[in-house]
Amino acid sequence: MLSVDDLDTPAILIDVDRAEANIARAQAHADRHGLKLRPHIKTHKLPYWAKKQIAAGAVGITCQKIGEAEVMADAGLTDIFLPYNIVGRAKLERLKALHGRVTLSVTADSMETFNGLAATFNDPGQPLQVLVECDTGMGRCGVQSASEAVALARRIDKAKGLAFGGLMTYPAAGRAAEAETWLADARNALAASGLACRRISSGGTPDMWRSSEASVVTEYRPGTYIYLDRYQVAKGVGSLDDCALTVLSTVVSHPTPTRAILDAGSKALSSDTLGLPDFGELLGIAGATVTSLSEEHGNVTLSGDARLHIGERVRIVPDHCCVVTNLFDEVHLITGERVLETLPVAARGRMG
Numbered sequence: 632m633l634s635v636d637d638l639d640t641p642a643i644l645i646d647v648d649r650a651e652a653n654i655a656r657a658q659a660h661a662d663r664h665g666l667k668l669r670p671h672i673k674t675h676k677l678p679y680w681a682k683k684q685i686a687a688g689a690v691g692i693t694c695q696k697i698g699e700a701e702v703m704a705d706a707g708l709t710d711i712f713l714p715y716n717i718v719g720r721a722k723l724e725r726l727k728a729l730h731g732r733v734t735l736s737v738t739a740d741s742m743e744t745f746n747g748l749a750a751t752f753n754d755p756g757q758p759l760q761v762l763v764e765c766d767t768g769m770g771r772c773g774v775q776s777a778s779e780a781v782a783l784a785r786r787i788d789k790a791k792g793l794a795f796g797g798l799m800t801y802p803a804a805g806r807a808a809e810a811e812t813w814l815a816d817a818r819n820a821l822a823a824s825g826l827a828c829r830r831i832s833s834g835g836t837p838d839m840w841r842s843s844e845a846s847v848v849t850e851y852r853p854g855t856y857i858y859l860d861r862y863q864v865a866k867g868v869g870s871l872d873d874c875a876l877t878v879l880s881t882v883v884s885h886p887t888p889t890r891a892i893l894d895a896g897s898k899a900l901s902s903d904t905l906g907l908p909d910f911g912e913l914l915g916i917a918g919a920t921v922t923s924l925s926e927e928h929g930n931v932t933l934s935g936d937a938r939l940h941i942g943e944r945v946r947i948v949p950d951h952c953c954v955v956t957n958l959f960d961e962v963h964l965i966t967g968e969r970v971l972e973t974l975p976v977a978a979r980g981r982m983g
């Protein structure tokens with residue numbers, strides 16, 4: 632059997648014991664709080680993990696793009712939520728084909744998105760579930776008020792081939808309470824206009840742990856929780872020892888005693904720091920931080936007793952693991968130093 636030492640670099644390692652523990656911990660939390668879990672596959676992009684998440688108790692999966700959903704449907708996943716405004720003829724046709732194969736739900740936040748969906752789906756016997764996306768503070772997509780949510784929900788409810796599926800939000804990190812108030816107001820406004828709202832879907836790993844029985848949210852879509860990364864550690868979700876994804880890399884140069892160069896640059900780590908001041912840190916080597924990147928080089932600054940040597944292989948914990956997944960053709964599943972399996976990242980690069 633292969634060991635980590637046999638792998639060439641840069642490469643993604645996934646510690647299966649850690650990932651499985653992260654799945655179990657989140658599912659137990661959701662079960663305790665009466666929340667349905669619908670994990671976002673954007674983090675791993677692998678049917679392998681999507682199936683494990685379902686086996687652990689998830690009600691279905693979330694994908695961001697139709698291409699990701701198509702890959703998951705091909706792999707046998709049967710309940711898929713696409714919390715995205717699907718716009719344009721080509722995508723609507725793909726959405727219709729997908730609807731024939733799996734239990735599908737989508738979102739809309741405008742009349743333009745609604746009109747496209749209503750023109751495409753016209754079978755009252757198999758209506759497409761459409762949730763209204765609400766901007767509860769994130770400042771991305773979403774209707775801006777409860778009254779807008781009601782107006783759009785009414786249109787969905789009346790459309791022949793659509794069904795009003797509830798409310799969806801992706802709240803700003805750390806502002807779950809604000810989202811709760813927003814969604815409770817919208818739910819009450821819907822009730823006042825005679826529309827039941829059975830599903831309220833929210834997401835975001837850091838705030839999942841703050842959810843409670845009192846929440847109006849019925850379903851949660853965590854993504855990063857499966858692997859975790861430096862951003863999540865900074866938010867207090869876990870420790871570096873809970874991070875399942877690392878990038879295996881080789882020291883290729885050591886120009887000064889306090890500066891070493893890795894063979895993993897922005898092509899391997901991405902330059903997305905989610906606001907952290909640097910790009911990653913080396914597992915098990917205190918004081919070794921990736922402080923700058925060019926495409927094929929990662930610049931490590933060494934402080935204190937941290938030492939490296941040319942040829943040494945290190946593991947980098949990246950700031951944001953989801954974008955790293957999208958940069959590699961394959962991942963290596965490991966336990967300890969053993970490589971269990973190498974999997975193609977099936978849904979990588981599915982941008983549309």
Ligand SMILES: Cc1ncc(COP(=O)(O)O)c(C=O)c1O
Nearest residue numbers: 671801834835836852853854855
């Ligand atoms: C719509 C939506 N839902 C859920 C998530 C998952 O968030 P996280 O990775 O913080 O768990 C994301 C992440 O970008 C998202 O865009």
